[in-house]
Structure formats: structure tokens, C-alpha cells
Amino acid sequence: MADRAAVPEVIWARPERAGRGPKPAFRRADIAAAAVRIADGGGLDAVSMRHVAAELGCGTMSLYNYVPRKEDLYELMVDAVSGEHEEWAPSGDWRADMIRVAHQARTLMHRHPWLPRLMSPVYGFSPNALRYLEHCLACLDPVEATYGMKMQLVGLLNGVVTMYVTNELATAERSRSLPWSEDQENAVRIAYLGSQIAGGAYPRMAAAFMEDPGPIDLDAVFDMALAKVLDAFDPERG
Amino acid sequence: MADRAAVPEVIWARPERAGRGPKPAFRRADIAAAAVRIADGGGLDAVSMRHVAAELGCGTMSLYNYVPRKEDLYELMVDAVSGEHEEWAPSGDWRADMIRVAHQARTLMHRHPWLPRLMSPVYGFSPNALRYLEHCLACLDPVEATYGMKMQLVGLLNGVVTMYVTNELATAERSRSLPWSEDQENAVRIAYLGSQIAGGAYPRMAAAFMEDPGPIDLDAVFDMALAKVLDAFDPERG
DNA sequence: TCGTAGTTACGTACACCGTACGTAGTGCGC
DNA sequence: GCGCACTACGTACGGTGTACGTAACTACGA
CATH class of the missing domain: 1.10.357.10 (Tetracycline Repressor, domain 2)
Known part of the structure; x- marks a missing residue:
């Protein structure tokens, strides 16, 4: 089982692809883009883990393989649109x-x-x-x-x-x-x-x-x- | 029954005491103070209708007699601490x-x-x-x-x-x-x-x-x- | 080459949220 | 004193974040 301990980490320091296991279905950029799309359309409050997962076409809990906490999803979103600068x-x-x-x-x-x-x-x-x-x-x-x-x-x-x-x-x-x-x-x-x-x-x-x-x-x-x-x-x- | 229609209103324009019925158990200031106390101690996320009601010692839904929406509770809080100026x-x-x-x-x-x-x-x-x-x-x-x-x-x-x-x-x-x-x-x-x-x-x-x-x-x-x-x-x- | 450990996927479940609604009781205005 | 507007509040619904368990899968060490 994955390590679910409460250890401090920055999401950017975590590698996108782990060595073992099946290859991830999404990249972080995909997830950020989906969340941004939802927020643009329905406001920040429409950004829920369930909603984003649905937008991506995966189960809700699968998102947590990519994003340990919802806070980190926000961080991805901010970075994504900062890239539009x-x-x-x-x-x-x-x-x-x-x-x-x-x-x-x-x-x-x-x-x-x-x-x-x-x-x-x-x-x-x-x-x-x-x-x-x-x-x-x-x-x-x-x-x-x-x-x-x-x-x-x-x-x-x-x-x-x-x-x-x-x-x-x-x-x-x-x-x-x-x-x-x-x-x-x-x-x-x-x-x-x-x-x-x-x-x-x-x-x-x-x-x-x-x-x-x-x-x-x-x-x-x-x-x-x-x-x-x-x-x-x-x-x-x- | 009270008018529960979605009609725009400012909470400040609503009278504290209505003419009819039993006299309210709290004043707006009491409610604001309770919410501020909770927020000061546990952060804004600790301010929930249930929590504030408990702090006041009343049922959750009784709060809605004083505050039509949670947003208005926030407005009361901001006004209350603005009074500290x-x-x-x-x-x-x-x-x-x-x-x-x-x-x-x-x-x-x-x-x-x-x-x-x-x-x-x-x-x-x-x-x-x-x-x-x-x-x-x-x-x-x-x-x-x-x-x-x-x-x-x-x-x-x-x-x-x-x-x-x-x-x-x-x-x-x-x-x-x-x-x-x-x-x-x-x-x-x-x-x-x-x-x-x-x-x-x-x-x-x-x-x-x-x-x-x-x-x-x-x-x-x-x-x-x-x-x-x-x-x-x-x-x-x- | 094969077992196995680490990873992905995701369904279920829990505690909590805002609040719609119904019902009972209270006391002022007519 | 009747009626009605108001207070009080229990129940219930649909939503939230996420802990946890299980099953499938793959790359590595032996």
C-alpha cells in the first residue's frame, strides 16, 4: 500500500511518474487543466474532487494518487494559469x-x-x-x-x-x-x-x-x- | 409561516425585533460575538451554523431566524470587529x-x-x-x-x-x-x-x-x- | 524468469456542511 | 380574545473532503 503518512512535501518535488506500477492515466497538467476549466465555468466553489474526477473521467479517489490534498489541486491551478503569463x-x-x-x-x-x-x-x-x-x-x-x-x-x-x-x-x-x-x-x-x-x-x-x-x-x-x-x-x- | 422567498435584502435594513411573536432570545450582536469568538479560536473554517448555534446554546436552525444565509453571518462578523476601530x-x-x-x-x-x-x-x-x-x-x-x-x-x-x-x-x-x-x-x-x-x-x-x-x-x-x-x-x- | 513490492484505480463509508421544510408554541395587534 | 406573524428546532437531503480496503498491474531484485 502507498505511504499515507502525514509527511510534509511540495507537490512539485514529487516525480510525475513513479518507477513501479502501471503508468498513470493523467499528467498533472491534465488535472490542472480540468480544474481550471471547471473553475472558469462554474466558479471556484464548483471545483470539488468529485467534479474534477468526473471531468477527467475517472473515479473520485483516483485523483488522490496525483494530488494528496485538495489544497494541492489549488496549487496546480494557480501554477497552470501562471503559465499563461x-x-x-x-x-x-x-x-x-x-x-x-x-x-x-x-x-x-x-x-x-x-x-x-x-x-x-x-x-x-x-x-x-x-x-x-x-x-x-x-x-x-x-x-x-x-x-x-x-x-x-x-x-x-x-x-x-x-x-x-x-x-x-x-x-x-x-x-x-x-x-x-x-x-x-x-x-x-x-x-x-x-x-x-x-x-x-x-x-x-x-x-x-x-x-x-x-x-x-x-x-x-x-x-x-x-x-x-x-x-x-x-x-x-x- | 415566515416568508422564506428569495428576496434581496440587506441584513442591516431588517429590524432586530419584529412586532409580533415571542421576543428573540438573542441580539444580532450576541450572534456576531459568538461567531467572532469561534473564528478567533479555531479559524474561519470552524465557523459553521451548527457550531455557532452550539456556542449560543440554541438549535442550529434557530439561527436562521436571525441570519437568512451564512454569508450574512460573515457580514455580521466583519461589522462587529470593525466596531473595534x-x-x-x-x-x-x-x-x-x-x-x-x-x-x-x-x-x-x-x-x-x-x-x-x-x-x-x-x-x-x-x-x-x-x-x-x-x-x-x-x-x-x-x-x-x-x-x-x-x-x-x-x-x-x-x-x-x-x-x-x-x-x-x-x-x-x-x-x-x-x-x-x-x-x-x-x-x-x-x-x-x-x-x-x-x-x-x-x-x-x-x-x-x-x-x-x-x-x-x-x-x-x-x-x-x-x-x-x-x-x-x-x-x-x- | 518469476515472485513480490510498490503503484494505480476506485468503491464504500464517515463525519461534516448549508439549509429546505414541517410542526409546535408564543404573544402582539386588531 | 381571536388570529396570525413570529420564534424555536428536529428531521432530512444533497453535497463536501478524504480514510481505508481491495483488486489489478508492472518494474525491479533474485
Whole structure:
């Protein structure tokens, strides 16, 4: 029987093919792809071991030959979509390169709306995560700073992107598990907010909603925040 | 029988005490406190309807008289701990005030490590969230900017705090659901990282880990990121 | 070459989850 | 004081992750 002891391991250190026994029916990439397909279509909550196994056409428990815990399935998923990051030869303009990186990350998260929820530094060791990080560092070669500082910049940038997309998707993803529509929910919340503001207890919020800047351009908001963060790290500024 | 139809509603708009019938055994605050107690002690995954009901000493299904869905229980929890935010008269130095706000938020999230996972703009309508936001805006009164811009600053700041604490807590919270210790897991991951770096495929990451800046001071890292974000929004800079 | 150990495959079973629904009892509004 | 909205809560259903046992299969050591 296989060793089922609770021994710490990273899934990437485990060989895809063991020496003995019949040859595995799937590769890790197949499993990750199936899980990603399900998550893209039905949301992260639709990703269950039974569901993924069914998508692959095998028994539920067979999955556990490839993935010791469901957590590891998540790790496979994050790595799989991290592989969609396009890389390029650094242009020499680190600011432009970082903006491109950030835009790409945002696009990726919009394509896979479950990604922000799974973003975690503990997944930063996967093969594609390492490639991505190395690429970011390469883009930052022109910057005069320690690698520690560069890592912080990359981390902060990724975090800001994750956060913005999380907020952009919040109501949409929430409505997936709700028995009524996103618009209905929003209307009710706005109505409640209005009633609270009308009480006069929140004068500045009232003023804020009086401003009425028209429809919000999420792309512009994102670009502005991005620019500000890059400004803050620009060594050529005060 | 009560109306069980799937009608959109905000829990805050529902009156605590209905006109008819026996008087409720609990207040919303009791329920929120019980859930927070459980989450603080056993992690967010320990918060189940059965568990919370047991903590309160009532039947599981009785909870649904107060909280239509589990999601709403989460909303109660976030509001409850948001009430722990201390408020003060703005000092006139908006930068100092925002730093204090950020530090307080970080402390709060360390006290309730499940908070970052529940942070969502859709919970921004709760009573205590509104009070918090109004207080932030009050601290920003000295700043010459539109309320829209101020809201963005507050949002970005909260997001950055959330993100940093999420990362700070990531391995600790993860180890809660793992059958081995955090240190063991870290050791295995670092070992794997070392083996990958030794391959020579990631020269910059190798260099980064050669730098060896000694033990990382998380507080200092946080403060630096915070300062940079505030710099980015400072109208007195370039 | 052959036995055997290690592997794959997977059905069954268990504990737990959110919650739909039915029923009984309570007390306010008419 | 009647009726009804509300509280309370037991039961039950369909889902979850996964421990464990068993059967089939293959590469290696003898």
C-alpha cells in the first residue's frame, strides 16, 4: 500500500511518474487543466474532487494518487494559469515593462476570476511562479536598488493588482452564490446606503455621493493607482 | 409561516425585533460575538451554523431566524470587529492620521486573522464600516482633492493593509489545516526552492537570495510600503 | 524468469456542511 | 380574545473532503 503518512512535501518535488506500477492515466497538467476549466465555468466553489474526477473521467479517489490534498489541486491551478503569463525581452524602460506586467496580470485575473482568491505567497514556489518572478526582476535590471527592494516592488505591485481585481469582481462573484441578481442586490444596498446617509450622520459620505462623477472608468482608476505606486518607487523622484 | 422567498435584502435594513411573536432570545450582536469568538479560536473554517448555534446554546436552525444565509453571518462578523476601530479627532496632519489608521487596521487584522479573507467592498455598507469610512474622510479634510480621489486613497490604503497582513499570515493560517507544522512546511519549500535555484535557470532570484539581508522586519517592511503609498497620493509632491 | 513490492484505480463509508421544510408554541395587534 | 406573524428546532437531503480496503498491474531484485 502507498505511504499515507502525514509527511510534509511540495507537490512539485514529487516525480510525475513513479518507477513501479502501471503508468498513470493523467499528467498533472491534465488535472490542472480540468480544474481550471471547471473553475472558469462554474466558479471556484464548483471545483470539488468529485467534479474534477468526473471531468477527467475517472473515479473520485483516483485523483488522490496525483494530488494528496485538495489544497494541492489549488496549487496546480494557480501554477497552470501562471503559465499563461507572456514573457518578453525587457525593453530597458522598467516603468513601461512593469505597467505591461501589471496589465497582463489584471487581464489574467479577469480571465480566471477565481485566481485572486487563490493568490497566496505560499504558491510562489511553483515553476511558473518562479519564471514569472525572474521575468519581473529582469525587467527591473535598469533600476539601481537591492534585490530585496525589487522583490518588495514586485510584491506590492502584484498585491495592488490582486486587490483591485478582487474589488472589481466582488459583486459579480458574490452574485454567483446568491438566489437573486447582482443588480437587485446592488439596488437594495444602495437604497440602504441612501437611507443611512439621509440620516445626516455621515456628512462627508453624503458630500462624496453628491459629487456624482458620472460612470466610473475602472480601467482609468486602475491605471491611476498603478502609476502612483510606480511613482512612489521611482528612484528618480524626490 | 415566515416568508422564506428569495428576496434581496440587506441584513442591516431588517429590524432586530419584529412586532409580533415571542421576543428573540438573542441580539444580532450576541450572534456576531459568538461567531467572532469561534473564528478567533479555531479559524474561519470552524465557523459553521451548527457550531455557532452550539456556542449560543440554541438549535442550529434557530439561527436562521436571525441570519437568512451564512454569508450574512460573515457580514455580521466583519461589522462587529470593525466596531473595534478606535476613532479620534483628526489632528490636522492627514499623513500622520492615515498612518495611525493603517496601523490600527493592521493590528485589528492580526487580532482577527480571519478578517482579511472576509474583506470585501460589499461589506462596506455596514454601520461600523460607514463610521470608519466617515472617520477616514474626516482625517483627510486638510487634503485638497475631490471626495472621489479621497475614497480611492482610503480604498487603496485598506487594500494594501489587507494584502500585507494576508501575506504575513499566509503560512500561519495555512498550517491550521495542515497535518504538519508550519516550520516543517517552510523547510520543505525552501529546500525545493534551493534545488530549483541551484539549476541556474533563475540567476536573479539566486542573486536575491545571496543578498541575505538578515531577518526580515515585517513592521519595517509594512511601514515602508505604507509611506510609499502615502507619498504617491501626497499633493505636495511632484 | 518469476515472485513480490510498490503503484494505480476506485468503491464504500464517515463525519461534516448549508439549509429546505414541517410542526409546535408564543404573544402582539386588531 | 381571536388570529396570525413570529420564534424555536428536529428531521432530512444533497453535497463536501478524504480514510481505508481491495483488486489489478508492472518494474525491479533474485
